[in-house]
Amino acid sequence: MRITLQGIGLDYPGPRGPLRAVDGLDLEVAPGEFLGLIGPSGCGKSSLLAMLAGLRAPSAGRIGFPGWTGPRPPRRLMAFQEHGLLPWLSVLDNVAFGLEAQGMPRAAREARAHAMLRRLGLEGFATSRPDQLSGGMRQRAALARLFVAEAEAMLLDEPFSALDAQTRVVLQQELLDLWSGTGRSVVYVTHDIEEALLLCDRVVVLSARPGRVIADITVPFPRPRRIMGPPPPEVAALRWRIWDMLAPTITPPAA
Amino acid sequence: MAHLLALLLAAAAWEAAARAGWVAMLLFPPPTIILAWLVESLRNGEMAESLMASGQRLVLGFGLGAGLGTLAGLAMGLAPRLHRALDPVIAALHPMPKVALLPLFLVLFGFSEKARMVPVALVAFFPAAIAGAVAVRAIDPLLWNVARNYGAPPLMVLRRLVLPGAWPVLRAGLRLSLNAAIVVLISVEMLSGNDGLGAAVWQSWQTMRVEQLYGTLLVLAMLGLVFNRCLGR
Amino acid sequence: MLKRRGWTRIARVAARAGRVLGLALCLAALLPAAPRAERVKLVVLPFLSQAPIFIALEEGLFAREGITIEPVALSSSHLALPGLMSGDLDAGIPQASPALFNAVARGGRARLVASGVMLAPAPCSYAAFYGTGLTLAALTSGEARSLRVSADPNAFEGFLVDLLRQRRGAERLQVQFREMPVPAQQAALAAGALDLAFLSEPWVARLDQAGVGRVAVGAEELLPGGQFTALMFSERMLADGQALGRRFLRAYRAALVRYNEGKTPRNLEILARATRLSPELLERACWPSMPADGALNLDSLLAYQDWLRQRRLIDRVLAPSDLVAEITP
Numbered sequence: 001m002r003i004t005l006q007g008i009g010l011d012y013p014g015p016r017g018p019l020r021a022v023d024g025l026d027l028e029v030a031p032g033e034f035l036g037l038i039g040p041s042g043c044g045k046s047s048l049l050a051m052l053a054g055l056r057a058p059s060a061g062r063i064g065f066p067g068w069t070g071p072r073p074p075r076r077l078m079a080f081q082e083h084g085l086l087p088w089l090s091v092l093d094n095v096a097f098g099l100e101a102q103g104m105p106r107a108a109r110e111a112r113a114h115a116m117l118r119r120l121g122l123e124g125f126a127t128s129r130p131d132q133l134s135g136g137m138r139q140r141a142a143l144a145r146l147f148v149a150e151a152e153a154m155l156l157d158e159p160f161s162a163l164d165a166q167t168r169v170v171l172q173q174e175l176l177d178l179w180s181g182t183g184r185s186v187v188y189v190t191h192d193i194e195e196a197l198l199l200c201d202r203v204v205v206l207s208a209r210p211g212r213v214i215a216d217i218t219v220p221f222p223r224p225r226r227i228m229g230p231p232p233p234e235v236a237a238l239r240w241r242i243w244d245m246l247a248p249t250i251t252p253p254a255a
Numbered sequence: 256m257a258h259l260l261a262l263l264l265a266a267a268a269w270e271a272a273a274r275a276g277w278v279a280m281l282l283f284p285p286p287t288i289i290l291a292w293l294v295e296s297l298r299n300g301e302m303a304e305s306l307m308a309s310g311q312r313l314v315l316g317f318g319l320g321a322g323l324g325t326l327a328g329l330a331m332g333l334a335p336r337l338h339r340a341l342d343p344v345i346a347a348l349h350p351m352p353k354v355a356l357l358p359l360f361l362v363l364f365g366f367s368e369k370a371r372m373v374p375v376a377l378v379a380f381f382p383a384a385i386a387g388a389v390a391v392r393a394i395d396p397l398l399w400n401v402a403r404n405y406g407a408p409p410l411m412v413l414r415r416l417v418l419p420g421a422w423p424v425l426r427a428g429l430r431l432s433l434n435a436a437i438v439v440l441i442s443v444e445m446l447s448g449n450d451g452l453g454a455a456v457w458q459s460w461q462t463m464r465v466e467q468l469y470g471t472l473l474v475l476a477m478l479g480l481v482f483n484r485c486l487g488r
Numbered sequence: 489m490l491k492r493r494g495w496t497r498i499a500r501v502a503a504r505a506g507r508v509l510g511l512a513l514c515l516a517a518l519l520p521a522a523p524r525a526e527r528v529k530l531v532v533l534p535f536l537s538q539a540p541i542f543i544a545l546e547e548g549l550f551a552r553e554g555i556t557i558e559p560v561a562l563s564s565s566h567l568a569l570p571g572l573m574s575g576d577l578d579a580g581i582p583q584a585s586p587a588l589f590n591a592v593a594r595g596g597r598a599r600l601v602a603s604g605v606m607l608a609p610a611p612c613s614y615a616a617f618y619g620t621g622l623t624l625a626a627l628t629s630g631e632a633r634s635l636r637v638s639a640d641p642n643a644f645e646g647f648l649v650d651l652l653r654q655r656r657g658a659e660r661l662q663v664q665f666r667e668m669p670v671p672a673q674q675a676a677l678a679a680g681a682l683d684l685a686f687l688s689e690p691w692v693a694r695l696d697q698a699g700v701g702r703v704a705v706g707a708e709e710l711l712p713g714g715q716f717t718a719l720m721f722s723e724r725m726l727a728d729g730q731a732l733g734r735r736f737l738r739a740y741r742a743a744l745v746r747y748n749e750g751k752t753p754r755n756l757e758i759l760a761r762a763t764r765l766s767p768e769l770l771e772r773a774c775w776p777s778m779p780a781d782g783a784l785n786l787d788s789l790l791a792y793q794d795w796l797r798q799r800r801l802i803d804r805v806l807a808p809s810d811l812v813a814e815i816t817p
Contacts, residue, residue, distance in 0.1 A: 084397050086401070
């Protein structure tokens with residue numbers, strides 16, 4: 001499924017009138033593409049994701065799904081930085097949440113959820129509550145909930161930023177393994193340049209507020225990727241190119 | 256265990272003080288006399304009768320009041336406009352002394368059993384409604400986004416998000432409701448009850464048999480303990 | 489000599505000092521013998537039945553006996569009993585009730601000393617079963633009836649109900665007790681939700697005025713001369729050969745005499761102020777009988793206790809000597 005964003009603008013209510021967080025943003029997500037969104041804090045990355053998910057309406061412009069012919073709007077499901085698991089539900093019920101929302105009968109959705117838990121090594125925790133899990137396992141459960149629902153597009157908002165470095169790498173690899181072969185589009189928001197390059201087919205760099213596209217970079221890293229080892233030298237070089245673009249937006253301009 | 260020991264020690268001290276004449280027996284009868292009355296009233300069925308009458312009023316009055324209160328509270332929590340409209344009404348009606356209005360309720364409800372349950376239901380309503388509204392608004396907005404994003408239908412949102420999410424705060428409100436209901440029930444029965452624990456309390460003063468007061472209060476404490484335990488700690 | 493003279497002077501000074509000291513001591517000893525003001529904590533209930541207390545207070549009858557009253561305002565005689573029994577309150581006019589009998593039976597030290605309200609035949613009823621049209625004749629006609637009565641079955645009115653049922657022709661009366669606050673009774677009678685309500689003044693007059701109905705059976709018809717309320721003294725009032733009690737009782741009797749002058753303008757004025765009832769209502773209300781000599785009806789107290797004992801509401805029947813303290817003026 002293709003997603004197009006045209007002339008997207010977003011205003012925040014500010015103390016002195018509306019504050020423009022995103023301005024005139026054009027973007028296209030190709031079918032089956034793993035797209036990274038990177039930019040300084042406050043450039044509207046997360047808001048953009050919320051707009052893509054339909055949780056928030058843009059102040060200007062439109063989001064379209066050209067070629068989509070389904071009976072309902074395409075499902076765009078999110079994964080959140082703070083996992084967003086329901087603390088009173090078992091891990092199994094959490095993972096099956098999306099399927100339940102689609103009206104799937106209990107036996108069928110539990111079978112699928114179990115299969116997904118097995119795949120992610122969480123089968124022993126099906127009846128546990130989220131607060132009985134480690135941070136890494138919670139994000140794994142959140143990924144399980146996301147992928148078992150088989151949405152047309154998946155929107156991930158810095159899902160691993162709160163994890164330690166080792167756990168993060170393991171989960172990044174698991175994410176790629178889960179995604180590969182699904183043919184679904186992914187939009188991945190991060191402010192970690194290296195993570196964006198390791199995971200994404202294409203990285204879009206946004207400017208500081210108001211957020212606009214300042215670069216659109218295709219990552220020359222063939223799939224399937226093994227990200228546990230050192231990345232190819234082209235990827236390492238790209239990292240500094242993006243850093244050079246972002247650095248001036250991070251350093252506050254001299255008064 | 257420690258509770259029980261402390262209770263026994265206090266009872267023993269009371270007993271000794273009463274027997275030695277350090278406290279007025281008339282107002283502070285020793286625990287053995289209270290227990291003897293309690294045993295006798297349990298044996299002859301008087302206590303069971305009182306408990307049945309009060310328990311029935313409490314269950315119906317509290318159930319109705321707290322049930323409607325919970326519904327109103329959840330509705331207010333879910334609909335901010337409803338909350339803005341009802342909040343001042345609740346704020347104004349909550350402090351009304353429901354027992355003071357008992358004569359009115361008796362007239363309005365034809366002097367029936369209903370009239371005695373109305374004040375109980377009313378006091379139970381408000382804490383449940385207030386807690387319900389707060390409880391819903393206290394649910395993490397992230398979880399609302401999750402439910403919306405996954406397209407959960409309204410009934411599922413209620414069952415999976417609103418009810419379990421609101422439960423901890425709601426439960427505290429229901430405990431307050433329950434205890435307010437018990438206090439008012441006893442007052443109502445003292446004023447107008449032919450039966451029930453409140454009538455027994457009133458009778459104990461009318462006959463100056465204070466052991467009956469303490470014995471009844473002891474049963475009431477047990478009743479409170481059991482009902483509150485049903486709502487969790 | 490000088491020495492001796494010196495000593496005599498010292499002795500003379502000492503003697504003079506001694507005389508002064510002695511005089512002072514004598515005076516001090518004399519003072520309590522004079523009618524010194526004694527403080528009495530007196531229970532004041534806002535009822536017509538407390539009329540002698542109001543009159544004695546307003547007319548300075550207590551002050552004349554050298555008694556300073558510390559009024560303790562309460563809303564019900566039940567609230568006064570524990571204090572009277574323990575001696576924290578000195579005097580009051582409570583209702584004869586199972587609480588009073590039990591409190592004395594269990595070692596309470598207060599005693600009844602004089603009559604308050606007595607259910608004496610009068611042209612009107614101070615306390616009565618009020619209905620919307622029923623009469624004693626109708627109730628004792630032998631007809632089977634089911635009566636819904638607002639009364640406490642375990643109190644004095646319960647005794648009166650049983651006395652009614654013992655009347656010839658009332659054998660087939662069925663009584664259901666419905667307890668409710670007094671203000672609700674009026675509406676219940678008017679709505680037909682009640683057949684009889686036990687009332688005392690000023691409610692009888694109020695309901696008459698509102699056209700609710702009429703007195704069906706006066707309390708005095710069921711228990712003529714019955715002791716309804718009585719003056720009670722704490723232990724302190726009876727100590728020292730009843731010295732303080734005797735003085736109080738003198739004031740009380742004087743007030744009873746004034747009260748028995750009837751609805752004089754002065755009595756009306758005093759009672760209107762004390763009970764906060766309107767003079768018009770007081771004028772219309774039936775004033776309770778209170779014998780001017782204050783003599784208690786011991787038979788009625790015994791009969792009431794017998795009934796209470798049968799209903800197991802009191803521990804034992806008190807002999808008059810246990811319940812009443814005779815005070816000789």
